[in-house]
Amino acid sequence: MKDTHLIPxxxxxxxxxxxxxxxxxxxxxxxxxxxxxxxxxxxxxDKIADVEKMIRLHKDLHLNFEGIDTVFNLLEKIDYLQSELNRTNNRLRRFEDD
Structure with a gap:
């Protein structure tokens, strides 16, 4: 296996x-x-961290694939909302500094 970025x-x-x-x-x-x-x-x-999270969700919380999918979709939405909040805060700071 030549590509060292791949894990079997x-x-x-x-x-x-x-x-x-x-x-x-x-x-x-x-x-x-x-x-x-x-x-x-x-x-x-690069996907190992996500795989480890999925394994923990499956083993520790006994989630099935539908549950894992739901959790990952919610985490993705949370990340998006946090980035939106950060952008909004940065815009507000520009107006506050004036």
């Missing part, structure tokens, strides 16, 4: 003690995308 899913299954079917389910719900490299499915290292 079998390694993640072993490391996190989770079945490959979990990743298949995440992929079916569009929560992750994996790439086939030399007949091995891999995920980009």
């Amino acid at each position: 899913l079998p390694n993640l299954c072993t490391h996190y003690q989770i079945e490959m079917s979990f990743f298949d389910g995440l992929s079916e719900y569009g929560l992750i995308e994996y790439i086939s490299v030399e007949k091995t499915f891999c995920i980009h290292q």
